[in-house]
Amino acid sequence: DGGITQSPKYLFRKEGQNVTLSCEQNLNHDAMYWYRQDPGQGLRLIYYSQIVNDFQKGDIAEGYSVSREKKESFPLTVTSAQKNPTAFYLCASSILSRPHSTDTQYFGPGTRLTVL
């Protein structure tokens, strides 16, 4: 079964702690993305990566970090510098075609992070 997995489904964190969200895909996609979803705000891009060992900041990267050591994996770390981290986090991937703007992004099931 090809797809994107995210773990854990629910995550609780104390203020001041860093936490890492996992994202794995077996679709052989080149591009991977992290979005944050808040009620009434749609999805906002945190980071994206088109190739191993390279990634770029999205619209709301402050307080987050990522790595892309393998094509299949794109973990997101929510650091203590993120002021309001409670949200639903979605990982997505896509194949890089020409033009990129026609690519379909495939989404994982999400991780709901709650800061206590």
Add this chain to the structure above:
Amino acid sequence: AQSVTQLGSHVSVSEGALVLLRCNYSSSVPPYLFWYVQYPNQGLQLLLKYTSAATLVKGINGFEAEFKKSETSFHLTKPSAHMSDAAEYFCAVSLSRGGYQKVTFGIGTKLQVIP
């Protein structure tokens, strides 16, 4: 710049009635447009996409959308609502920017289906 406006954050329809979810876009270049569906506590699933091949796009689960350039719209419709259609729907516009795909999502429309 690109943006998407979804009119109506909540829409209620009776089972068997027409579903119409509105989406208007703004784009400085010819747009590529998507509709996604999200069930509670799940990721987004693609319903359909417009990539300039045909203005009327058919998707999964009986949904379709029509691209109208003159109205800058891409409304989603389904002739007869089913209880399983209750979910949140997102319209999105995509363009290539700096060598990557920039997707801008609307704020979503929650569809309630009344038995």
